[in-house]
Amino acid sequence: MKVAVFGLGYVGCVMAACLAHDGHQVLGVDINPTKVDLLNAGQSPILESGLQELVSMGVQSGKLGATVDHQSVVQQSDISVICVGTPSRDNGSLRVEDVEHVCEQIGTDLRNTPAYHVVVVRSTVLPGTVEGRLIPILELASGRKAGVDFGVCMNPEFLREGSAIRDYTQPGLFVIGELDQRSGDVLQAIYQSIPLSPIRTTLRTAEMVKYTCNAFHAMKVVFGNEIGMIAKANGVDGQEVMQIICQDHHLNISPTYLRPGFAFGGSCLPKDLRAILYRAKELDIDVPMLGSILQSNHGHVQTAIRMVEKTGKHKVGVLGLSFKPGTDDVRESPTITLIETLIGRGYQVRIFDQTIQLARLIGANKAFLEKGIPHITTLMCGSIDELVDQSDVLVVSNHSPEFRDVPGKVRPGQILIDLVGIAKDGQLPEGQYQGICW
Ligand SMILES: NC(=O)c1ccc[n+]([C@@H]2O[C@H](COP(=O)([O-])OP(=O)(O)OC[C@H]3O[C@@H](n4cnc5c(N)ncnc54)[C@H](O)[C@@H]3O)[C@@H](O)[C@H]2O)c1
Incomplete structure (x- = not known):
């Protein structure tokens, strides 16, 4: 398929190079001319294990190229994938202006694109953004109707920098949020080399899944560290404790206790949490995450x-x-x-x-x-x-x-x-x- 990738950062570069390697015709779009020149010269604009080889092969085979000029890119593609950044503002809120700007550009180009086209949001955006902000921009700029004249998907990226290509080609989770089935079918077709069936769901669920993953990862790191600190102060090796904990796939590393529902209770969880928190307090150890659980x-x-x-x-x-x-x-x-x-x-x-x-x-x-x-x-x-x-x-x-x-x-x-x-x-x-x- 012909794929346009907007934004040649970590996510966009890896995706563009992997898609070209899978045989798709890929054109990257970035406002940064240095990145575009580098890519066209067969050089990876970012440092990521294995990416240089993929970029070089892609450019040599004529499957991968880049441009600063978005015009006519959409018309020449079946799918546009948005991978531009969504950084934090000073107050913590999410900046989605770059994504909105790209949607305006894609929408304008869609005006002159008679063929069915699918717009895929790969950037991380908060639940409701695609439906509430991006689709209206696309419809207004294109004068066309989402779900009828063009498709829309939210396809969160779960790669980790440093192992991005492996995470892309062998993901632990593969999620396609779709406006309608046709949109999802078109997107799924570009991923034939991925050995995992996608979980197909709504746009909002896909948006939320991405935030849930990152909140979960962050919570696990802090949990391990807080337990580690209490363990150390009690003369116990925290790493050994967590290794033992992770061997229980029935209650610990499992869906158990991860289903949203009512509060916990019973004769053990509240009592034991209070006791370990009291011990941490006695030892002057600050464990704000564990300390906030009962509240x-x-x-x-x-x-x-x-x-x-x-x-x-x-x-x-x-x-x-x-x-x-x-x-x-x-x-x-x-x-x-x-x-x-x-x-x-x-x-x-x-x-x-x-x-x-x-x-x-x-x-x-x-x-x-x-x-x-x-x-x-x-x-x-x-x-x-x-x-x-x-x-x-x-x-x-x-x-x-x-x-x-x-x-x-x-x-x-x-x-x-x-x-x-x-x-x-x-x-x-x-x-x-x-x-x-x-
Ligand atoms: N980096 C990661 O590990 C990672 C993993 C998963 C998801 N994400 C998410 O993916 C998105 C992209 O992240 P990233 O780390 O690749 O970002 P990045 O900052 O590395 O790259 C963004 C690129 O978009 C380009 N850009 C900005 N405006 C543009 C425009 N109008 N047209 C074309 N290009 C434009 C920038 O020049 C830059 O090259 C973010 O929403 C991020 O949260 C990142």
């Missing part, structure tokens, strides 16, 4: 409370008391905090939890429940139907399988607040269904 978790419970308050309804039915299904351990269950707060604010709360047999609760578990919700016996319902009957708002707080039928029981005017994602399947209309993180 963030508490804030999440407050979010759930606000969701109930915003409904304007006062009869609340809570499904699930324990912090997860299949246990009667209610110690530090965030649902107890939710219920306690709602009762304190005058809400009429009813509760259903099949696993909590009040008569059988003993010790710390029983004490926690009775302290949090003193008249709990009078609030418990014997069945889901009874609870649904007596409530105007339903709150699903854990994943118990018997809650899956709840959406089917919701009557008109009733609202279901889903804290775990059990009823995401679209059974309920938007006004009646609210998910906490979706």
Whole structure:
């Protein structure tokens, strides 16, 4: 295919050279004449392992070239890929002016391009940018309609400098956000050499995935370092600790605990986090990320409370008391905090939890429940139907399988607040269904 690559920085250069190596006809566009001259002379404008060879081969074979003049580049291509920079402003916000400028140029050129063309955003931009800012610019400049006359994709780049070519050719994640299927099909066709099927999704999801990856990576580095500092101060080798941690692919390096939902609770996580934080404090070790976890978790419970308050309804039915299904351990269950707060604010709360047999609760578990919700016996319902009957708002707080039928029981005017994602399947209309993180 014929591909125009706008921006010959780390991302654009690697992509242009790899596409040319795969046999595509690639023309790079950059406002920097030095980069363009270098590339046309077969020299890589950036230092990246293996790139010099690819650029040199690409230019020699006539598959790779560059220009400062964007005009007519679009007309000669099937796809335009935008790889220009999106740096931070002083206040941390993202500068997307270069991407917008390129969209204006591509849009202007699209006016005179009768053939179907796909515009691909490879630069990192915040969710909603492509739909809210870039497509309108493209449509205005071209006088044509996205999804009809031209296609649009968001194709985040996950390469790391230093291993960029390997990351490009063998990515761990390959995501195509598409305006419509046709756009995604055209883009996917240029990636035939990549040994991984793309995950095809919406433009916004693709934008968000990129930020999630980088936030996750940054968080992992800081987590490892904070743990390492506490370990060292306790006479333990932090690197050995983290190596051991990473060998658990069931709970540690796994999707477990990575699903947006309700706050954590239970008898261990809050207690053990408090204890290790106290030890860090005793040893004068600053661990701001670990120190912020409980606060963030508490804030999440407050979010759930606000969701109930915003409904304007006062009869609340809570499904699930324990912090997860299949246990009667209610110690530090965030649902107890939710219920306690709602009762304190005058809400009429009813509760259903099949696993909590009040008569059988003993010790710390029983004490926690009775302290949090003193008249709990009078609030418990014997069945889901009874609870649904007596409530105007339903709150699903854990994943118990018997809650899956709840959406089917919701009557008109009733609202279901889903804290775990059990009823995401679209059974309920938007006004009646609210998910906490979706
Ligand atoms: N560098 C990385 O490792 C990396 C990895 C993944 C994603 N990204 C993202 O990819 C995007 C590009 O990053 P980069 O590091 O390659 O940027 P960069 O700063 O190295 O290169 C950007 C290039 O765009 C050119 N440019 C600016 N305006 C232009 C215009 N109007 N027309 C043509 N060219 C223009 C610049 O001259 C420059 O050569 C950013 O959004 C970045 O966040 C970067």
